[in-house]
Amino acid sequence: MIRVENLHFAYNGREVIKGVDLTFGEEILALVGPNGSGKTTLAKHFNGLLKPTRGRILVDGMDTREHTIAELSRKVGYVFQNPEHMFFEETVFREVAFGPKNLGVSEKEIEERVRWSLKAVGLEGFEERTPYSLSGGEKQRLAIACVLAMKPKYLILDEPTTGLDLKAEKRVVEVIRSLRRKGHGVMLITHDMDLVLELAERVVLLSGGRKVFDGPVEEFFKLDLERYGLEMPELLLLAERLGAGFVRSFEELTGRVKP
Template sequence: MIRVENLHFAYNEQEVLRGIDLTLGEEVLALVGPNGSGKTTLAKHLNGLLKPEKGRVLVDGLDTREHTVAELSRKVGYVFQNPEHMFFEETVFNEVAFGPKNLGLDKREVEERVRWALKAVNLEGFEERAPYSLSGGEKQRLAIACVLAMRPKYLILDEPTTGLDLKAERSVVEVIKFLRKKGHGILLITHDMDLVLELAERVVLLNDGRNVFDGSVEEFFRLNVEEYGLERPELLVLAEKLGAGFVRSAEELVGRVGGDLSVLR
């Protein structure tokens, strides 16, 4: 488990995180909040990219202040918002192999990890492609594969569907579902409330560097999320108009209204 305890952090004496407490286990935890609320700053503490000024972060008992980013990357993988910032090799295979090679693994183990990671994100057959020749969704999945090849227990996905078309977004969503089934703990940073509704098992809301909510998805959407610059999912708006209560999918909504699709017209 990852534990964040009374975390404080400042940039140029401007406090960004103000006493954050957080846990992440084997779950999909959505980290949400307005721009500037401290989401990415918090996430960068989980793999040691940033170190606490006060408080501490423990990754399976390891204090991040006492371990390097390289050490922590074996436990916590970070997929940045713009995946292109992660690429510098000429082929997809070499890109995914870079991390395992730096772990000092033998050639056979590296190849096995690359094949496994590419299969997990549905990029088999792309080994000799150039990373920059891929589509937006393929680049996002490649970035996830690069992290998966390190075999981390936890993954941080920073706005993983931003800028993707619907087909690419669905492919990334399916990868996230697959990873959750495999037992990974996933921190999902997103402004997409539809994504939160579909994927999250728990939601943490940050505002002005403070944790103002930590609870279930249903409890979260009882809040006035618009107050924090977030948009309520259209599915929930429709469900409320129909008196169907809280639902998490269109299929569930149809079931609640007795299968009478005419009410959706």
């Protein structure tokens, strides 16, 4: 369990996280809010990239103020919005192997972790490709594989579907669902309300550095999203016009609407 207790954080004396309390476990949690609301700033505290100005964060009981990024990365993996910024090795295999190698893992286990991670994201056979030759969706999945090879319990994915075509987006969604089934906690930082509707088990909404909502997906979509610069998914707008109530997929909608 990740536990956030009265977190405050300031940049150059300006407070951008203001007394946030939060728990996050084995679930798919969507962290949403307008630009500048503090989403990424909050998430960067979970693996020690940032340290609290006040308050604390406990990752399975580990106080992030007392542990290094390397130590916390064994628990929390962070996939950044632009995966290319994570790559610097010549081949996909070496890219995925880099993290475990830095942990001092044996060569045999490194190979096992690389093969397992690439299989988990559907990139078997890509080992000798250069990361920069991959498509946008493949790069996103490679970034997830690099984090998975570290064997973290929790994963944070920052805008994981931004810029992807529909096919690539669906493949990333499949990977996220697979991670959840395998017992990982997955936090999605996203503006994509369709992704929230499709995947999230819980939603946390930040605004102005404060938590203003924390609850079920259905309750979240009852809020005035325009107030927070967010858009209602077209599926829910259609369901409302048809009197179908809350639905999470087109298949669910068609099953409720009688010809």
